[in-house]
Amino acid sequence: MGRLDGKVAFLTGAGAGIAKATALAFAHEGAKVAIAEINVEAGRTAEREVRAAGGDAMFIETDVTQDASVGRAIEATVAKFGRLDAMMNCAGGSLQEDVPVHEMDLGVWQRTIALNLLHPFLCCRHGIPHMMKAGGGSIINLSSHLGLMGSEKPAYAAAKGGIVSFTRTLAAQYVDYGIRANAIAPGTVRTERSIKRYENQDWLFAENPSPAARTRVAKQKMYPFSIGEPGDIAAIAVFLASDESRMITGATLPADGGRSAYIKVYVPEE
Template sequence: MRLEGKVAIVTGGGAGIGRATVDLFAREGARVVIAEYDRDTGQTALDAVTAAGGSAIFVQTDVSDEAQMAAMVGAAMDTWGRIDILHNNVGGSTENDGPIHSVSNDEFWLKMKVDVFGTWLGCRLVIPHMIAQGGGAIVNMTSVNAIIGARNRNAYAAAKGAVSSLTRALAVQYGRDGIRVNAVAPGRTLSQRVMARQGTRAASDIGDDSHLLGLIEPEEVARSVLYLATGESSKVTGHILVVDSGLTVQ
């Protein structure tokens, strides 16, 4: 019960890494705010947590909408009176991404709006509460695509690079307030969205030999988020924790 008594917000908590993090946080004793755009997956995540004896609320949220984000943060404060952990998880690449000379400007701005602005809003709205209570932990979601080059993900790489830079800047800005700000950079993770794109291909056939230890399960990323959210990482801030099955060391 490493998060007993803590209140944690997880954006995009209805599926993929976000859902795995919600489940893990709840098992570790956290009271979880599931901030999810899709009502069905958000409700399903809430039902699973409560059925297992955990404590959670679900707030339907578009992370790129400031009013909705403020309402979600307000719900957390109204329900439990504090916010100890913020996991800005929402984001991801789409099939509409591509080379800069052909990808649409709309796709670029979508990535900036969801991945960067959504993270910005989460931090902007939660940090004042963390300052008032004497500290907290923020874990953003970036990507290995912000570290190494990749084809056909130019808009996504730009957005995740911005998230990494924002993470480091906020770590410096708010360290004296007891707020640690870190990020996780996963390699290719077998979320529902990735599996759906692959159709009938088996998980073992997805990707290539660049992932030395095999492709990554959402739960494996969630465990890294948990580490950065707990006191076990009490002196870790401004760090980008790479969980990529060896992709970036080759």
């Protein structure tokens, strides 16, 4: 018996990375999954992969920053699968142009907030009425360790920090309907996007590494559990979507190998 048997889950950004791994994991545990994704090719591929693994999936072309598009995607999910039990609001990410406040283009701030903070609000706005009808549900939002602390990315940190209090508020507002809301705050997850952005960079291993490279290597030594695979976050999402986590609501679970929990003094080797 699957841990999510009989449940219907809606996942945004499930054409890639964490949400795609979660769609596969949810389906493996018996859930029917709706893949809401802006990239048609990626969404169709994810749908095929879930089906090839024996699951039930539907891809819905969706722009999660647009209210009407999200509304249509939720309605299509319920029309096909009959109900809504779990929602993982996962599409998101930061921009390289997310630079110090006095230098930032206003559009960068607005795009980052729309994708990372407006989007979960829109999904909840359209999805919660169906969870109420189903007699309960589980909302899973994506924060980041950078949302639990300050960082050099102001727009992303503000959006992901906002997720923490938005999630607590959802927990308070919908407890009487049996709806739980939690967030996951990952450290570094080796999605294709982050591998492209952060890995295989020669400068990291140069003989005279830059200060930035030194900092990255030092951080890895201080927080060896802080780098994970999409499947690590999918495992947490399965737990949060399932009834096994029925005592947990309003929480943000850091999956960051302790990066937001402790500071360890690192003494560089000579």
